[in-house]
Amino acid sequence: MSAEAGSTSSRDVARVALVLVSHSRDLAAGAAELAGQMAPGVLLLPVGGLPDGQLGTDFDGIERAFATATADGRSAVVVMDLGSAVLTAESVLDLADEELAARVRLADAPFVEGAVAAAVTAHGGAGLDSVLAAAEGAGRMYAGPDGDGEAEPGAGAPGDAPAEPPADDGVVRETRTLLNPMGLHARPAAVIARMLAAYDAKVTVNGVSAASVLALMKLGATQGTELRIEGEGPQAAEAVRVFTTEVERGFGEI
């Protein structure tokens, strides 16, 4: 199931690999498949169930996955499901040599959402701390409508005029209508997040961070929705331009 190198684009395999530890072989494999679809350049290592296929946590399997994940200078973020998956991963880490342990982080994150968020962030070339933060941030998505903590203060106020490039406040603003029949679902959301990772700019869509696949999906934007795109930072103009171009072409889906 590991989606190693070369399956897409010109990007190198990401610097951060993911280890997905579940009680269930199917659950681990399924989460890897889901995350891999949005982040084909990331090494994803599912460790699910016991070697004989029964439900449980495989200590030796986790140990091997940590070794593979951290080979070739990579570091690794680990996402786990229920209790013993966490306890076993912690135990493996306790017994691992320090050099390896220093490059592995256990994410306090919901299994599926954490895996997807971490994978997309890793695919964008982010470092260990950012990938860990993406995984753990995925849990806060459930805190409520304003609980994602990613909205810019004041952003998304109703009635923003679709102003042309840099306003006095240095923010690049554009408004486009979403054309995709299926709305802003997982694939286009991942396209946006990945694309923007290449730019030194902070971009929001209707007030939520465009770097977060989950935040984008949570907008629930359907066909015809107005997208208010705002960018700040040195490459804001370029970032907003490629973004609007993608919206106009329906993310290749129309």
Add this chain to the structure above:
Amino acid sequence: MSVDVAWAIEWVRRSAQTVAEHRDELVELDRQIGDGDHGENLDRGFRAVVTKLDALEEQPAQIGDVLKLVATTLMSTVGGAAGPLYGTAYLRAAKATAAAELDSAGVVALIEAALDGIVARGKATTGEKTMVDAWSPAAEAAVAAADGGGSPADVLAAAAQAAARGAESTIPIAATKGRASYLGERSVGHLDPGARSTQLLLAEAAAAAGA
């Protein structure tokens, strides 16, 4: 009988035996408030431990060597939460018992280290309906017995008796840690399987010392 390497081996063999004998009981207890795998998992783990013990060409020099073998084997073969929890307990206990024989203070150190390991790994405290509810009173009773001048075997006996009472004490508790915590109030009235297995293992520690 002194608490030495032969005792440690005897303890491990007796542990495997008692876990096999109580396998179905542990499965049933765990089925009531957990995922039903505790008996099967522990049985698989201890069988693997005995296989490794049988394969040793010579008797280990220190009690810690025996306990470390138990720790690493349980961790890699149990497959449930009991693997890392008992694994860490035996591992910490192994570090505290780098000796060929233990005096009463040494037995206390073994039990306290095991408790510390379980608390560190499971982040549980007493009253949450976990194995800590058996290990914690066992450690307290061990300290009291050693302070009272008891022999190493007396210390083990006191710990075993306290673990049994501790296990019983989990019955009226609503679980707030571990898989049973998903059941909340519905876990009331059930004996915690981890506390029960702790009771069984410590009973054999005492029995192996002739207590």
